[in-house]
Amino acid sequence: MKKCAIINDLSGFGKCSLTVALPIISVMGAEAHPLPTAVLSNQTGYDSYKAYSLSDEMSLFADEWKKLGCSFDAILVGYFNDIRQLYTAQHFIKEFKRDNTILIVDPVMADNGSLYDGFTKEMCDKMKSLCLNADVITPNLSELAILAEEKPCNTVDDVISCGNKLLSLGVKSIVATGLKKDGIISNIVFENGEVNIVSANEVGGYYSGTGDILASVITGGMVRGMTLLESVRLATEFIEKAVTATEVENHNEGIYFERYLGDLI
Numbered sequence: 001m002k003k004c005a006i007i008n009d010l011s012g013f014g015k016c017s018l019t020v021a022l023p024i025i026s027v028m029g030a031e032a033h034p035l036p037t038a039v040l041s042n043q044t045g046y047d048s049y050k051a052y053s054l055s056d057e058m059s060l061f062a063d064e065w066k067k068l069g070c071s072f073d074a075i076l077v078g079y080f081n082d083i084r085q086l087y088t089a090q091h092f093i094k095e096f097k098r099d100n101t102i103l104i105v106d107p108v109m110a111d112n113g114s115l116y117d118g119f120t121k122e123m124c125d126k127m128k129s130l131c132l133n134a135d136v137i138t139p140n141l142s143e144l145a146i147l148a149e150e151k152p153c154n155t156v157d158d159v160i161s162c163g164n165k166l167l168s169l170g171v172k173s174i175v176a177t178g179l180k181k182d183g184i185i186s187n188i189v190f191e192n193g194e195v196n197i198v199s200a201n202e203v204g205g206y207y208s209g210t211g212d213i214l215a216s217v218i219t220g221g222m223v224r225g226m227t228l229l230e231s232v233r234l235a236t237e238f239i240e241k242a243v244t245a246t247e248v249e250n251h252n253e254g255i256y257f258e259r260y261l262g263d264l265i
């Protein structure tokens with residue numbers, strides 16, 4: 001079976017990160033191997049949470065994986081809450097990425113123009129260096145602007161100009177997520193010199209974990225041989241269905257993605 005390493009946090013509530021990546025990648029037919037960056041009571045969007053960094057443990061785990069002789073068809077990188085974890089992820093990629101390993105970096109740093117709680121400028125700079133080596137990055141528009149060191153992106157033209165800047169720095173392909181206009185939400189895909197827009201109806205505003213779900217479906221799709229664009233179409237439809245079915249008062253709880261996992265088999 002194809003094997004994916006997933007470097008991300010484990011949050012007990014607020015469906016995101018490993019709690020969405022593991023079921024999605026598994027149901028899509030690949031082995032999902034978690035390397036947790038941190039364990040949280042719940043994701044950081046809630047008013048209160050407790051977080052425990054696994055900065056020391058991560059590299060010990062990776063050393064054990066090396067002893068097991070494991071190798072990966074894909075590596076998916078997401079949330080960090082400490083700069084040391086970013087260095088460990090960089091080292092992990094150096095150790096485990098082979099020529100045919102797909103590296104997907106979801107540069108989880110910010111949303112709606114604000115950095116996530118605990119995220120520093122130094123961490124953003126390090127995240128940018130991971131992105132420059134990635135095959136695919138999946139920033140939302142706030143993260144895209146941080147990576148490109150530009151003003152916030154509000155239009156397709158803004159997104160294209162930031163995207164092109166990152167491509168010129170060495171990023172191979174980009175899925176810029178969450179451009180909202182007139183009730184439509186669009187993901188803009190930069191690949192092989194082309195720009196394609198994949199859209200869905202915008203239903204209900206912000207929800208926890210939609211970016212993590214998108215990156216997970218893309219990872220599952222690409223390891224099973226789908227193109228990036230096909231994977232983004234599948235992910236966008238999946239999220240639209242799940243958000244439409246979701247009935248939660250607090251959007252920090254995330255979406256009812258479990259209901260549609262069968263569609264990804």
Ligand code: PXL
Nearest residue numbers: 009016017043044045079209
């Ligand atoms: O969904 C992104 C994310 C992942 N992990 C944690 C978070 C967030 C966003 O707030 O807090 C712990």
